[in-house]
Amino acid sequence: MINIYRTVNDELVQLQSPEKGAWINIINPSEEELQHAAAITGIFYDFLKYSLDDEERPRVEIEDNQLLIILNVPIIYQASVMYDTIPLGIIITNDYITTVCLKNIDIITAFSQGKVKGMATYKKTRFVFQLMQKASILFLNYLREINKKTDEVELELHKSMRNQELIQLLDLQKSLVYFSTSLRSNKKVMERLLRTLKMYEEDHDLLEDVIIENTQAIEMADIYSNILSNTMASFASIISNNLNIVLKFLAAITIVV
16 A cells, blocks of 8 residues: 655645655555555665565665665554564655555554644654654553553462463563564664764754653663563462472372372
8 A cells, every 4th residue: 555645734635646745655565566666756676675574673774865764663463462563664765755564553644644743744854753753652652551461460360370361471571572672773773863864953852852762661671571570480489389289288188098
């Protein structure tokens, strides 16, 4: 799916064909759509394709006045407790800014519906930093959700030691590992942009704020991961202790019999 937008008189307007200063949003494209997007924008086909690999790592690549930025953004992988990350490709050329992603993520939806304050498609550098800011905020929100769900599962475990709750804790721990790894990779991308991109002072301040939010998310992910690891270790000890009590009881019964 390919959608084209442009900011006109502070309002986001959807276009039928690209114009200078437009934002081209590509979501889970077919091969034909990918070839068409490369043809109408002049963007390297490989730059468009990279972001559709769910194993692609965050990085910055520059070639012939085309800037490729790949970030990891958070998604809910399952409705229950599993969170994951997915690559979001941002390509800046002289005329357009293009985003490429495998899924229609919440961040892109907020931009396409014009819900982001101060957004303008022709302010390409600021647009990128606003995307990064929304991603960092979403990471923080999901981390709070993970912490809340961890507390809920822990309460259930206090009542009954079931495999279901332990599996949920394992899923949450895996999500925290994904988040922590992605956030650290995103931070390297942001720091490189801070060093290499020429930008207005206002955009520079915005990027620094985004780096601070991203760093805060890294610290939260590390704290929650440590808490969850200690919690699981404690429950493992409790389960082992309960098992020993049961075995002693069975051994006593066996001797009596």
